[in-house]
């Protein structure tokens with residue numbers, strides 16, 4: 001018996017693959033500052049839990065495949081606060097944004113079809129492309145340019161008969177880059193010209209800094225048939241374990257087809273949807289203190305890291321990630337070395353090596369992704385440990 005080619009090819013998550021080493025490190029009594037995973041430490045809103053506690057049905061039954069009507073209404077109301085007018089039937093609730101990515105890939109592409117994605121990109125797109133057997137065609141962005149998009153002609157060059165979509169993520173994981181409205185408008189024109197879908201992962205929508213505003217593809221007039229949005233409450237309401245997301249599109253054929261995928265997995269989690277209704281009903285100023293906190297953390301980290309002039313880092317203004325190019329030979333080796341052979345006063349740092357966020361072989365080998373999901377004191381300490389680790393690592397590997 002043999003397992004499938006797909007099973008052999010699917011990549012291990014670069015975010016989680018160092019976990020075995022980390023467990024050993026902890027067993028040795030060393031404390032790890034986890035900068036490797038985007039698990040926010042912001043408390044989940046109380047209203048989420050209160051709603052769940054108030055649930056009084058005797059049977060926890062299946063819900064509708066497209067999600068609870070009341071949650072969809074709460075989302076419609078929430079989007080309206082951003083001047084984005086949706087109908088409930090433009091939304092299908094998913095089991096996390098992850099399932100929305102999977103539905104999007106499955107609904108637009110047949111095996112071997114292509115989706116153009118700027119790299120570095122959220123690493124699980126690789127996993128979902130393997131599951132759907134579609135090909136990610138990367139467009140490499142540059143740390144020196146703050147990972148903004150190259151000229152639109154670079155995208156056009158990559159379009160083939162097999163291209164079905166361009167996919168973006170803004171604010172971006174792993175780079176923290178918030179795409180300019182101009183960049184999104186240009187992509188909008190391009191997908192219209194070539195009759196492609198434009199998929200936008202907007203799960204970090206609220207997290208923008210320095211007065212930067214997120215521009216949604218749902219704001220692009222005339223793009224209604226092309227636009228598919230991946231959404232989630234995981235980061236927005238610090239509710240990663242709830243597994244509630246959504247796929248949003250005004251394209252009726254797309255939504256009808258997605259509903260069939262949704263029916264095949266019956267329904268998203270009921271209790272968590274009930275909690276999410278409460279979260280979505282929070283006023284937008286709920287995000288103010290949270291974005292202030294993330295901005296403060298980003299500033300601290302950027303200040304520490306840029307004190308080493310060899311580190312390439314343009315201050316990103318979104319999400320809660322920094323992707324940075326370090327003066328080291330290999331970030332995979334470096335990240336593992338920090339866990340296995342390095343500590344300062346019984347403490348070390350865990351980061352996500354950059355290569356797993358690229359699909360072009362050999363790219364990202366000097367980059368790491370840092371998630372600033374620790375409170376400022378810990379973050380300061382972690383940043384300084386990281387600087388010292390770079391120094392020590394290079395002195396051992398001249």
Ligand SMILES: Cc1ncc(COP(=O)(O)O)c(C=O)c1O
Pocket residue numbers: 038095096097098099122169172173201203231232233234240243244245
């Ligand atoms: C860009 C992006 N999209 C989608 C997801 C998936 O989120 P979830 O499945 O938790 O909603 C994540 C999670 O880290 C992410 O960073």
